[in-house]
Amino acid sequence: MVTQKINIYQVAYKNLLRKKTRSLLTILGIGLSAWVLVSLLGFNQGYEAALNKDIDNMGFQVLVTAKGCPYEAATLMLKGGTGLRYMKESVISDILKHKEVEGITPQLMAAVFDPNRGESGGINAYLGVDPATFPAMKSYLKFKQGGWFTDPNAVEAVVGYEAAELEQREVGDKLLIPEKNVELKVVGVLTRSGTADDGTIFVPLRTVQKIFEKEGLITAAGIKVNKNANMTELENKLYDLPDVQVVSMAQVKTTIMSLVTTAKVMVFSIALIAILIAMLGVINTILMSVFERFQEIGIIKSMGAMPWDVFRMIWTETVILCLLGGGLGIGFSFGLSKITDVLIRRLLPYTPTGSLVIINGSLALLTLGVVVAIGLVSGVYPAWRASRVRPLESIRSEGD
Amino acid sequence: MVINTPFSKSNAGVLITILLISCLLVLPLLAAVGCDLNDPDRDVKRLFPESTGYKTIYVSVAQKGGEAMLRRIEERLGDKFQGLYETADVPYTMYQIFKGRDLIGYIHGVNQKGTYGGIQVFLAVDLEGLIRGFYFQKLTSQFGKQLRDEAFGRQFTGLNLRDFFNYDVASGTVKGEGKLTAIKNPAPQAEADFRAALRATKKNLILIDEFLLGNKYLQ
Numbered sequence: 001m002v003t004q005k006i007n008i009y010q011v012a013y014k015n016l017l018r019k020k021t022r023s024l025l026t027i028l029g030i031g032l033s034a035w036v037l038v039s040l041l042g043f044n045q046g047y048e049a050a051l052n053k054d055i056d057n058m059g060f061q062v063l064v065t066a067k068g069c070p071y072e073a074a075t076l077m078l079k080g081g082t083g084l085r086y087m088k089e090s091v092i093s094d095i096l097k098h099k100e101v102e103g104i105t106p107q108l109m110a111a112v113f114d115p116n117r118g119e120s121g122g123i124n125a126y127l128g129v130d131p132a133t134f135p136a137m138k139s140y141l142k143f144k145q146g147g148w149f150t151d152p153n154a155v156e157a158v159v160g161y162e163a164a165e166l167e168q169r170e171v172g173d174k175l176l177i178p179e180k181n182v183e184l185k186v187v188g189v190l191t192r193s194g195t196a197d198d199g200t201i202f203v204p205l206r207t208v209q210k211i212f213e214k215e216g217l218i219t220a221a222g223i224k225v226n227k228n229a230n231m232t233e234l235e236n237k238l239y240d241l242p243d244v245q246v247v248s249m250a251q252v253k254t255t256i257m258s259l260v261t262t263a264k265v266m267v268f269s270i271a272l273i274a275i276l277i278a279m280l281g282v283i284n285t286i287l288m289s290v291f292e293r294f295q296e297i298g299i300i301k302s303m304g305a306m307p308w309d310v311f312r313m314i315w316t317e318t319v320i321l322c323l324l325g326g327g328l329g330i331g332f333s334f335g336l337s338k339i340t341d342v343l344i345r346r347l348l349p350y351t352p353t354g355s356l357v358i359i360n361g362s363l364a365l366l367t368l369g370v371v372v373a374i375g376l377v378s379g380v381y382p383a384w385r386a387s388r389v390r391p392l393e394s395i396r397s398e399g400d
Numbered sequence: 401m402v403i404n405t406p407f408s409k410s411n412a413g414v415l416i417t418i419l420l421i422s423c424l425l426v427l428p429l430l431a432a433v434g435c436d437l438n439d440p441d442r443d444v445k446r447l448f449p450e451s452t453g454y455k456t457i458y459v460s461v462a463q464k465g466g467e468a469m470l471r472r473i474e475e476r477l478g479d480k481f482q483g484l485y486e487t488a489d490v491p492y493t494m495y496q497i498f499k500g501r502d503l504i505g506y507i508h509g510v511n512q513k514g515t516y517g518g519i520q521v522f523l524a525v526d527l528e529g530l531i532r533g534f535y536f537q538k539l540t541s542q543f544g545k546q547l548r549d550e551a552f553g554r555q556f557t558g559l560n561l562r563d564f565f566n567y568d569v570a571s572g573t574v575k576g577e578g579k580l581t582a583i584k585n586p587a588p589q590a591e592a593d594f595r596a597a598l599r600a601t602k603k604n605l606i607l608i609d610e611f612l613l614g615n616k617y618l619q
Contacts, residue, residue, distance in 0.1 A: 114540070115544070116538070116539050116540050116541070116544045116548075166517075166518060167516075167517035167518050167540075168483055168485065168511070168513040168514075168517070168518045169517070174515060174516055175516055175517065176515075176516035176517070176540055176541070176542060178540070181542055183516075
């Protein structure tokens with residue numbers, strides 16, 4: 001007599017293949033929820049990393065600007081380049097007196113209307129920087145061509161990567177400041193930094209002051225703080241300066257993260273609901289499969305399978321569905337991470353530069369683990385129902 | 401360094417605003433890369449008043465003919481393709497203009513390096529490749545007013561690629577006689593931009609010939 005052991009895992013796998021469409025749809029449902037979950041966890045990692053990078057790339061920990069309503073200034077700026085507020089350059093020496101200050105770099109933003117830009121004109125902006133102090137604060141800026149201007153009075157420009165590509169500028173080319181009709185000579189073109197500097201045209205501070213008749217004035221000063229300095233103490237001292245506002249990078253990050261947290265909570269809730277719905281789909285699929293196979297299960301049990309064997313068989317089906325669905329979702333998230341990035345940028349009011357979604361191997365494994373764990377839980381009831389099938393009753397009921 | 405800063409929305413708001421302004425200043429720059437019409441609905445109607453619709457198609461040298469096509473275009477132009485806007489994979493946006501169901505012409509724009517920045521030259525041509533409209537969509541120049549004047553653009557009306565055969569883009573000269581000698585530079589101080597406009601026009605006509613007219617004007 002030949003006996004052959006039944007491999008319950010093989011039976012489980014083959015059973016899924018018997019109902020291909022149903023299995024595929026269930027896998028797709030799990031896959032979509034897994035995609036949402038991976039993308040969300042990836043966003044969790046990516047957003048904060050990108051924001052930290054943006055803030056770190058500003059090169060200084062505290063920014064002092066001229067006092068004025070920030071939103072109003074932004075609106076006026078967008079409407080025509082006016083509305084910038086200024087402070088006296090002498091504030092630099094006042095700030096340098098504080099022992100907490102390691103270095104300071106003054107900046108002057110200037111904007112001018114360019115009638116030749118776009119359909120009805122546009123704003124050209126120039127950032128006046130001090131060649132002695134600014135490059136050191138922004139050491140991450142590298143050059144594709146040329147280098148920084150060294151003469152503080154030079155009529156020269158260093159162009160960000162995107163600005164150079166748009167205007168097809170290389171070292172030696174000229175830029176024209178409209179209205180002022182001043183030619184700037186391009187002496188440097190930066191490599192892509194992934195920050196707002198890519199679209200910026202840098203000009204020596206003194207040159208901008210002279211061209212725009214703002215001698216002795218600046219719009220902001222970036223402060224590098226000593227490593228062991230007490231930031232709060234420094235800020236309190238800076239608040240005493242007349243007509244200035246003090247902005248700390250740590251504050252900005254806190255504010256932005258608090259804005260994003262609300263969005264994150266909402267998306268987490270949606271992801272959770274999506275996963276629960278997918279799991280209900282799994283329970284439904286497996287339960288239907290169990291009901292359809294009552295007689296078959298009865299026969300298997302009458303052939304010697306124990307309830308635990310049947311439980312394992314049904315549970316295995318659930319695990320296979322979850323593994324495949326989870327894998328599919330992870331594949332979606334890797335393959336469509338750029339689209340996810342674009343979608344998030346459209347939804348959020350502020351997004352830092354750089355990748356918003358960071359998906360790596362450990363995140364993928366974590367998601368797969370979560371999906372399989374939820375699947376194991378979902379599969380308990382159908383597997384228990386199947387294990388409780390009474391062989392004689394099930395065979396008799398099919399025959400009736 | 402001890403960070404124990406009381407939360408202050410307004411101060412943080414200043415920097416958020418600065419970051420936002422920076423992003424907004426960058427965005428228009430990024431959005432302007434490429435050579436599409438700024439407002440196709442309006443511009444098509446302006447260049448082809450009799451039109452009732454248009455279709456946009458995207459082509460590239462890499463797609464249509466690769467390196468061999470690029471070499472042929474360079475030979476026809478008499479100059480090498482250089483920079484970001486003149487690689488084989490640059491997508492060219494071509495507008496097919498319709499009156500009812502009938503195709504009546506094309507609009508196409510090209511980027512060209514100018515004295516102070518990038519220049520965009522758009523041509524409207526009929527089905528034979530004759531220019532019926534010329535304009536600068538983008539031009540930064542101290543003499544922008546003169547170059548953008550309609551009178552300058554009208555000088556190109558009726559020209560086709562054949563009229564540019566004897567124009568040497570490298571030296572900016574016309575060998576022998578031809579209709580091109582009649583085109584006057586309204587701003588002699590902006591000679592470089594004038595020559596850039598002519599190079600852009602010749603390049604534009606070659607690309608139209610290659611992609612849309614089946615090399616009708618191949619020498």
